Amino acid sequence: MILGKVVGTVWATRKDEKLVGLKLMIVRHVELDYKLKNTYVVAVDSVGAGVGEIVLVTSGSSARQSALTEGKPVDAVISGIIDKLDISVK
Amino acid sequence: MILGKVVGTVWATRKDEKLVGLKLMIVRHVELDYKLKNTYVVAVDSVGAGVGEIVLVTSGSSARQSALTEGKPVDAVISGIIDKLDISVK
Amino acid sequence: MILGKVVGTVWATRKDEKLVGLKLMIVRHVELDYKLKNTYVVAVDSVGAGVGEIVLVTSGSSARQSALTEGKPVDAVISGIIDKLDISVK
Amino acid sequence: MILGKVVGTVWATRKDEKLVGLKLMIVRHVELDYKLKNTYVVAVDSVGAGVGEIVLVTSGSSARQSALTEGKPVDAVISGIIDKLDISVK
Amino acid sequence: MILGKVVGTVWATRKDEKLVGLKLMIVRHVELDYKLKNTYVVAVDSVGAGVGEIVLVTSGSSARQSALTEGKPVDAVISGIIDKLDISVK
Numbered sequence: 432m433i434l435g436k437v438v439g440t441v442w443a444t445r446k447d448e449k450l451v452g453l454k455l456m457i458v459r460h461v462e463l464d465y466k467l468k469n470t471y472v473v474a475v476d477s478v479g480a481g482v483g484e485i486v487l488v489t490s491g492s493s494a495r496q497s498a499l500t501e502g503k504p505v506d507a508v509i510s511g512i513i514d515k516l517d518i519s520v521k
Numbered sequence: 522m523i524l525g526k527v528v529g530t531v532w533a534t535r536k537d538e539k540l541v542g543l544k545l546m547i548v549r550h551v552e553l554d555y556k557l558k559n560t561y562v563v564a565v566d567s568v569g570a571g572v573g574e575i576v577l578v579t580s581g582s583s584a585r586q587s588a589l590t591e592g593k594p595v596d597a598v599i600s601g602i603i604d605k606l607d608i609s610v611k
Numbered sequence: 612m613i614l615g616k617v618v619g620t621v622w623a624t625r626k627d628e629k630l631v632g633l634k635l636m637i638v639r640h641v642e643l644d645y646k647l648k649n650t651y652v653v654a655v656d657s658v659g660a661g662v663g664e665i666v667l668v669t670s671g672s673s674a675r676q677s678a679l680t681e682g683k684p685v686d687a688v689i690s691g692i693i694d695k696l697d698i699s700v701k
Numbered sequence: 702m703i704l705g706k707v708v709g710t711v712w713a714t715r716k717d718e719k720l721v722g723l724k725l726m727i728v729r730h731v732e733l734d735y736k737l738k739n740t741y742v743v744a745v746d747s748v749g750a751g752v753g754e755i756v757l758v759t760s761g762s763s764a765r766q767s768a769l770t771e772g773k774p775v776d777a778v779i780s781g782i783i784d785k786l787d788i789s790v791k
Numbered sequence: 792m793i794l795g796k797v798v799g800t801v802w803a804t805r806k807d808e809k810l811v812g813l814k815l816m817i818v819r820h821v822e823l824d825y826k827l828k829n830t831y832v833v834a835v836d837s838v839g840a841g842v843g844e845i846v847l848v849t850s851g852s853s854a855r856q857s858a859l860t861e862g863k864p865v866d867a868v869i870s871g872i873i874d875k876l877d878i879s880v881k
Contacts (some may be wrong), residue, residue: 432725432743432776434711438553439608441524443577445568446601447587451576455522455577457553457606463708463727463741471553473522477774478715481567482609487713487743492582492672492762492852493776497717497743504567504786506522508577510774516727518709519752528643529698531614535678536657536691538640540619545612547696561643563612563667566665567698572699582672582762582852594657596612596673618823618877621794623847625838626871627857635792635847637823637876651793651823653792653847669807672762684837684870686792686853702833702866704801725866733798733828733831738837747864749804757803757815758832762852763866780864781806786817788799789842 432487434513435460437451437480451463456480456509458488463518474507475478475500522577523549524603527570531563539593546570546599548578553608564597565590577601612667614693615640617660621653629683630633636660638668643698654687655680667691702757702788704763704783707729711743714732719773726779737770744777745770757781792847794873795820801833805838809863816840816869818848823878834867835860847871 435458443455454476460468465485477497479495480486486509494508495501525548533545544566550558555575560576567587570576576599584598585591615638634656637638640648641696645665652668660666668691674688675681705728714726724746730738733753742758747767750756756779764778765771795818801813814836820828825845832848837857840846846869854868856862 433760434743436609436610437768439606441577441598441601441606442604444604444773445596446577447567449586450601455601456776457608474526477717487716489774490774491763493774495583495586496719496765496772496774498722502586504579504583504586504598506579506581508717511711511720511725514712514714516709516711518706518727526700528700529696531667531691531696532694533691534694536667537657540691541677545657547690547698562616583671585676592676594669594673594676594688596669596671618880619876620846621871621876622874623871624874626847627837627868629856630871635871637878655793675853675856682856684849684853684856684868686849686851698800704833747807757801757806759864759866761866763806763855763864766855766862768810778807779865781801781803781810781815784802784804786799786801788800788817789798 432489435461435486435488437468437484437486440452472507474509475505476509478509478512480509480512485513497503522579523550525576527572527574529578537594545585557606562597564599565595566599568599568602570599571601575603577603612669612697614642615666616647617662617664617666619662627684632670637682642669652687654689656689658689658692665693702759705756705758706737706751707756717774725790732747742777744779745775746779748779748782750779750782755783757783792849793820795846795848796827797842797844797846799842817842832867834869835865835867838869838872840869840872845873853859
């Protein structure tokens, strides 16, 4: 999984019918100190994440292992909201 | 998923028989301000996307979760057409 | 899918028995103007592609969705031969 | 698989219910001389890895092939703890 | 698939039980002239590859399509040993 920061949402009226009702969030990748990277991913929210939160993102076929995304054309899902990172080795 | 801009179409007469009838679009990856990146992907259109539109692209095995692409040698599908992005965190 | 140019073939006598009989081609990735990139992939040919041709390559688990590659340790397959690209947006 | 060094742990109270009880470790990628790279991945620990250890990380759908991760939204798992690397070709 | 050179082996006593008995090789990626790249992957050997040999590596879920790796947390497998490359287009 990777870590990212939710920076916004995606509006798409015309889409695959299996995506209807799913919340599509824009997640900027972050470093371990939460500094924003230049890359991003659009991920389905399955945990009630809000804009500004640091989240865990699961990618690939594993993104379809949540109740919300099973069998859908989804390759990234927000699977957790980060409380904190405990980093003890630099 | 990632965001891209449809810039053209691919013509291929000789192809895997499962690809016959599918529309293959050239999608340039974009930044969050829709600026074109140098990279691209060829994706199957499943939502009626037109050239010039900003689209959502689903990759990997998840690209086979649309009605149009199931069981086919397709690793990228246009799964939505973007109306707008709401970006509230910079 | 990505676009590439077939630049050669791979000879491998000792290999997984499921790969026996498959034609392994070396495909250099190309830009949208067919300029060669520095990267390449070894892909199974399922459409009779010849050296010098521009081809469509399907990757990942989707590469196993052709009749020739099903159930085999193949992560890239040539799934089409490009006639031309119609690019209308720059 | 890739090699990495466990540098810390992730705390996430709100997460997909299938992730409850799994230990999420932060793994920095390493070179073959164990020098830390700038990239990292969050992986589920399935072998009792400790902070500071060099580990083997399995990614993608294969990360769900351990008893602990089957059917869960997990795309990276620590599948081994490295004793040493025997490198005989430079 | 990609091409690499086997440069060594990985020793890991503590590992996922499904990995017991599998030979883990360190494979450095190579250019088409066999020049070593700076990147590497740890792959399971399924064809009796030796250190110093140039090999074909299959990645992702396709790495689990060999008799040796089926159902195991393996995302890269050595699926062939290269005799030679025939490159006719530069």
